[in-house]
Amino acid sequence: MWTDFKKAMIITRREVRDQFRDWRIIAPIIILTVFFPGLMNFTAQQAVDFVGKYGAPIIADRLIPFLLMVVGFFPISVSLVIALESFVGEKERRSIEPLLSSPLTDVQLYLGKLMAVMFPPLIGSFLGIAVYLIGVYRQVGWAPDITLLIQVIGLAVVQSLVMVSGAVVVSSQTTSVRAANLLASFIIIPMALLLVGESMIMFWAKYEVLWWAIFGQAIIAWLLIRTGIAHFNREELLGKELDSINLKWAWQVFRDAFRGEKASPWQWWRVNVWGILKELKWALVLVLLISVGAVFVGITQADVFPIPAGLLDWGNLEEGLVTGIEDFGPIRFFSVQGLGIIFLHNMRAIALDSLLGIFSFGVLGIITLILPFSIIGYFSAIMGQTGLSPGLFLIGFVLPHGIFEIPAIILTGALIIRLGLTLVTPNKDYTIGEAWIRTLADWTRLILFLVIPLLVVAAFLEVFITPRIALALFGG
Amino acid sequence: MIVTENLTKYFKDFCAVDGVSLHVKAGKVLALLGPNGAGKTTTVRMLTTVLRPSSGTARVAGYDVLENSGEVRGSVGVLTEDHGLYDRMHMVEYLDFFGKIYDMPDGKREERILHLLEKFDLMDARDRRIGKFSKGMRQKLSLARALLHSPPVLLLDEPTSAMDPASARLVRNAIKTLRSEDRAIIVCTHNLAEAEELADSIAIIRTGQIIAFGTAAELKEQLLGPGEYRIQLAEPLDGRTLPLPSDVEITKKGSDWFTFRVEKAQHTNPLLIQNLVATDYAVVKLEEIPRSLESVYLQAVNQTTKEGGGHVD
Numbered sequence: 001m002w003t004d005f006k007k008a009m010i011i012t013r014r015e016v017r018d019q020f021r022d023w024r025i026i027a028p029i030i031i032l033t034v035f036f037p038g039l040m041n042f043t044a045q046q047a048v049d050f051v052g053k054y055g056a057p058i059i060a061d062r063l064i065p066f067l068l069m070v071v072g073f074f075p076i077s078v079s080l081v082i083a084l085e086s087f088v089g090e091k092e093r094r095s096i097e098p099l100l101s102s103p104l105t106d107v108q109l110y111l112g113k114l115m116a117v118m119f120p121p122l123i124g125s126f127l128g129i130a131v132y133l134i135g136v137y138r139q140v141g142w143a144p145d146i147t148l149l150i151q152v153i154g155l156a157v158v159q160s161l162v163m164v165s166g167a168v169v170v171s172s173q174t175t176s177v178r179a180a181n182l183l184a185s186f187i188i189i190p191m192a193l194l195l196v197g198e199s200m201i202m203f204w205a206k207y208e209v210l211w212w213a214i215f216g217q218a219i220i221a222w223l224l225i226r227t228g229i230a231h232f233n234r235e236e237l238l239g240k241e242l243d244s245i246n247l248k249w250a251w252q253v254f255r256d257a258f259r260g261e262k263a264s265p266w267q268w269w270r271v272n273v274w275g276i277l278k279e280l281k282w283a284l285v286l287v288l289l290i291s292v293g294a295v296f297v298g299i300t301q302a303d304v305f306p307i308p309a310g311l312l313d314w315g316n317l318e319e320g321l322v323t324g325i326e327d328f329g330p331i332r333f334f335s336v337q338g339l340g341i342i343f344l345h346n347m348r349a350i351a352l353d354s355l356l357g358i359f360s361f362g363v364l365g366i367i368t369l370i371l372p373f374s375i376i377g378y379f380s381a382i383m384g385q386t387g388l389s390p391g392l393f394l395i396g397f398v399l400p401h402g403i404f405e406i407p408a409i410i411l412t413g414a415l416i417i418r419l420g421l422t423l424v425t426p427n428k429d430y431t432i433g434e435a436w437i438r439t440l441a442d443w444t445r446l447i448l449f450l451v452i453p454l455l456v457v458a459a460f461l462e463v464f465i466t467p468r469i470a471l472a473l474f475g476g
Numbered sequence: 477m478i479v480t481e482n483l484t485k486y487f488k489d490f491c492a493v494d495g496v497s498l499h500v501k502a503g504k505v506l507a508l509l510g511p512n513g514a515g516k517t518t519t520v521r522m523l524t525t526v527l528r529p530s531s532g533t534a535r536v537a538g539y540d541v542l543e544n545s546g547e548v549r550g551s552v553g554v555l556t557e558d559h560g561l562y563d564r565m566h567m568v569e570y571l572d573f574f575g576k577i578y579d580m581p582d583g584k585r586e587e588r589i590l591h592l593l594e595k596f597d598l599m600d601a602r603d604r605r606i607g608k609f610s611k612g613m614r615q616k617l618s619l620a621r622a623l624l625h626s627p628p629v630l631l632l633d634e635p636t637s638a639m640d641p642a643s644a645r646l647v648r649n650a651i652k653t654l655r656s657e658d659r660a661i662i663v664c665t666h667n668l669a670e671a672e673e674l675a676d677s678i679a680i681i682r683t684g685q686i687i688a689f690g691t692a693a694e695l696k697e698q699l700l701g702p703g704e705y706r707i708q709l710a711e712p713l714d715g716r717t718l719p720l721p722s723d724v725e726i727t728k729k730g731s732d733w734f735t736f737r738v739e740k741a742q743h744t745n746p747l748l749i750q751n752l753v754a755t756d757y758a759v760v761k762l763e764e765i766p767r768s769l770e771s772v773y774l775q776a777v778n779q780t781t782k783e784g785g786g787h788v789d
Binding site for chain 2: 007010021094095096097098099100101102103104105234238
């Protein structure tokens, strides 16, 4: 690790020196470091004076920390520009090949570039924060408490890391600076949304929430760095000449991966559907553990958010249950229409969770997918609080269809994790795109031939059998 | 030092290098000669581990390009087709940067840099930015970078392209010196004279396959047939019969000279001279008619039949 860092620093030092020789990079950093904090000082002073006149000092109290965050962020934005051309720019200038032919490992080369594009803007950011703090202290006597200062510095670091690591991934996977710039919107838009969110937190003055923002961004940055290193490919970097969306090629890869080897239908299913479950072993275990965790989280929330005693009329339980089950919103129990609605609802959930998973390395997809487990845990605990048996609740309301639906959810979760992890897993045999399309083919195959059949059976049971059992147990 | 067996590279459906087998021993120079897009650079890139072979094997300085890619890259000095220089850096700074990457100790690195600058006549430009260098100077600097860590294997892609004649001569002489230092060297070039001058053996590559291999003399023999010679006599022939050995084939005749082809020149030419002298012909001069490598190259490249990947040893 130390050797990797030392070697990476050789690249970093050269590139940083190179950047400091380019006025087009240095000028914006200096302006954003010195001029911009001065402007923010002026703004802060004006705001304090103005709101002071009308007895609303709270606005100034919130504005000054917010501006601190802003002056910390602006110099970092320069890092995006530098990072976007880190690899692809060298490729265009045709100076990358001697580096690729040198004994540097992929990790050393990648880290070297990453640090090189991060350090100068980050130093600019810290200087900007310092200039702003000195100015604002001299003008209005405001100084942040140490926790807030650490949070703002932490935010600057993780924001820089997220932008840079995302941009370096783009830079190492595209073939021209132009293409990298076009793809930058995939970084700019989420970062803009993130900043809006952070600004709201700053004005809300719920500074403890900033820790979560720092933590979340640190995780994203780590995943992006891992993605970049995992898919750093000297051959692709040097050999690929054109960025084009080749739908025909993508379809062929998908079709071939989906079809698998020729065999009888049973043999095909055994190899290409059941066989994939072995590859999903660890993902399945992980989702199972997360699901169990979600149930426990649900149980703990029953104490935090108890249902008011008057809301549950246990005296009328039988009548209420019968009415409730027979007329549960849009779902018509004991009807084929209800079966369709439940099945389509589950399919929509799978599609949306998978989509969320694709854009978040699987994380958001899993979180939303396992929400029902928390709800089950919560209601089981509520039942327990009201004197009913949580076990009976599970047997009556969950288990009859859950026997099929829960495995389908866990399987879907594992597939979502796999889709996300493909992006952060090194693959020397396939390009990042090809590896991902092949995983998508696995996802489609398992959803079509395992998850959907399970969900159809589950929907049938949920509409026709579960309500009967629930009625039998609770309806008398 | 460099051993490849059926080295093949596909880019999707396109076969860039097709079953190339090469053996280059220490102290030898192999010239890879071929038109643009023949697969020379792709071969070199596979040997530097930048590209992964689709099939076949390659060992460089004893290391497998797939298994020991780091060691391979550490043992190879590469002069790339593009110079790959950083315009804002100074020359010494640039070489120092690569010296550090190759783990050269401080003192040795400085000494080696100065030695190379001296060797390539770059000392006067040591404090100038690389961006201000001429093409020739850039090429020399790239070569210096390739030699910096004294690698046992050198892969030189067009080493004298864009150079003025004096600089090209300097670089060619440098390469000759390097060969004597027990290095295995592959030179990719379009320059036929250069290939003939520098290389111990020449491999002609076309559409990814080696279509001819040998020393310059062997290639001439293989592709252009037996050598042709010219004899200049002191007096005109005046219709007299020439006392020719049976395997001599006259190709042209003048008043006091004639040219001929012969299969085994070493054996037949002395016999021919003896016969001529014995029959009172006064021989002024016997010389081989020079045959350019260009003819060999064109002959090889124009051959329509291909017999698969050649084996080069």
